Amino acid sequence: MxxxxxxxxxxxxxxxxxxxxxxxxxxxxxxxxxxxxxxxxxPELLTRLAKDRKLVLVSATNGKTTTTRLITSAMTPLGEVATNAFGANMPTGHVSALASAPSAQYGVLECDEKYVPQVLRETGASLVALMNLSRDQMDRAAEIWQLAGKWRRALAESPGTHVIANCDDPLVTWGASTASGVIWVAAGQHWREDSWCCPECGGPLDRQEGEENSDWACRQCHFRRPTPQWALHGDHVVDPHGRQIPLGGIQLPGRANRSNAAIALAVVAQFGVPPEQALPLLAQVKSVAGRYTTVEHQGRTLRLLLSKNPAGWLEAFDVLQPAPGPVALAVNAQGPDGRDTSWLWDVDYRILRGRPVFVSGERRIDLAARLEAADVQFTVVDDFEQAVMSVPPGHLDVIANYTAFQDIRTRYGRVV
Structure with a gap:
């Protein structure tokens, strides 16, 4: 400093x-x-603070906060790591993260998708991890094909930057393919509704259906899935040497977090941290900025799940307690959430049939209309506390978008 x-x-x-x-x-x-x-x-503070550090930028529509936390945990054997642990993922947050750890040689920075070109240009980050792109806050965020195009141009102009990229996502593959060096990870793509067309030529993409990670190729041009060096298969990862690395010790639930762990392993390996050393450190991460944490209230155990777009809701459904476990849903439409709630109609809520479902939040009527169309029985409540006290003592899964999630965390305990 x-x-x-x-x-x-x-x-x-x-x-x-x-x-x-x-x-x-x-x-x-x-x-x-x-x-x-x-x-x-x-105005040049970010560039000055990033000088002479080995930085990783982590970007995606979903999972970047969690993956940043996993990578940071796995890199602790290397020494102090600067990071924006709680999701301040624009240049202001990056400045604070680097300023708070002036002696840290390494930095792992979550980066908003739109800011990747700017932050890459200002920091000269040595490694960028790109995981997924899907619709999110479409009333104020750029169209995702435009974002992928900006990634392409930024990486083409950054010859010293290498990339770890999820080759199961065609948009990520296209966005990363101009980098001077790419390590491809088959990390899976559960939500595919935003990538049925080739970003190179606009033609249809042919896919193998029903697999966690599967081959894809454009029917009309050369663009196709690269051969991965790392691959997620069920509950283990295959590394570039063909070794199978079990992920059974990972405490964060669901296939999305197995994908996050696969990316994290590939990233830290570039810094000389082998999987056998990284895995116990990944297993220490139990919740991230309140995500997946549980809080106790009046004999109820609330598990908090953040879902801010269609892909995120799909991930939350994957980790719900078995039916007929109750679920409380909360949706707001404030600035950080995006004002447009039309994306609710892209989510298939039929999986909630047969459960007690409670709907709250500022835009509860929007969500109620969507659930009614999906033939899901529900109860609308004016206050979230009504939902909590309407279920018997025991477990309650809570799914909320960003500001609703933060309101609930503040009200019932900000356990991290």
């Missing part, structure tokens, strides 16, 4: 002060406001 110009040192100090005041006022962890003030005082 002492190598920074005086102006940059002042920017960091004032940013830290603002972040501390934000925490004391109960307004969050202060990452955003601290970074915003730092960048206002020194």
């Amino acid at each position: 002492s190598d920074l110009p005086l102006r940059s040192q002042l920017a960091v100090a004032l940013g830290r002060t603002a972040a501390k005041m934000s925490r004391l006022a109960g307004k969050g962890d202060g990452s955003v406001i601290g970074g915003r003030i730092g960048l206002r005082l020194d």
Whole structure:
């Protein structure tokens, strides 16, 4: 930190002060406001803080917070790792993360999909992990093909950056394919509704159906799935040497988190951390920024699941307690959620049939209309507490989008 110009040192100090005041006022962890003030005082602060560090950028529509946490945990044998652990994934959050760990040689930064080109340009990150692209907050986010195109251009202009990419997602494959070096991971693609057409020519993609990770190819041009060096198969990963690595110790539930773990293993291997050393460290991660955590309330055990888009709801359904276990759903439409809730109609809610389902949140009527069309029986409640107290003591799965999730965490306990 002492190598920074005086102006940059002042920017960091004032940013830290603002972040501390934000925490004391109960307004969050202060990452955003601290970074915003730092960048206002020194617009090149991110570049200065990233200098001489080995950085990993982690980006995807779903799973980037969790995968960032997994990679960070697995890299601890290398020394201190700077990271934005709680999801402040734009340049303001990156500044705060790097400023808070001035002596860390390594950094693992979750990065919003739209900001990958800018952050890559400003940090010169040595490695980028790209996992999936699907529709999300379409009222304010760029069309996902445009995002993949921006990734392509950014990576083509960054010859020193290597990529770990999920080759089961055609859009990710297309976005990553201009990098100077790519290690392909067959990490699976459960949600496929956004990638039936070839991003290279627009032609139809032929797929093998029913497999966790399967071959795909364009019917009209050369574009097809690359041969993976790493591959997820059920509850184990196959590494580039053909060794089978069991994931049974991973405590985060569901196939989406097995995919996240496969990406994490491939990333840390590039830094010399072998799977046998990384696995116990991955297993230490039990919840991420409240995701998958459980809280106790009035004899009920609430498990909190974050789902902010169609792909995320599919992942949440995958880890529900067996039917007829009760489920409480909460949907808002504030700025961080996206104002447009039409994406609810892309989710197949029929899996909830036969369960007690409770609907809450600011846009509960939107969700209720979708459930009614899916022939799912439900109860609309004005306050989430009504849903909790309407089920008998025991387990209750809670699925909520971003701001609804944060409201519930604050109300019932911010266990991390």
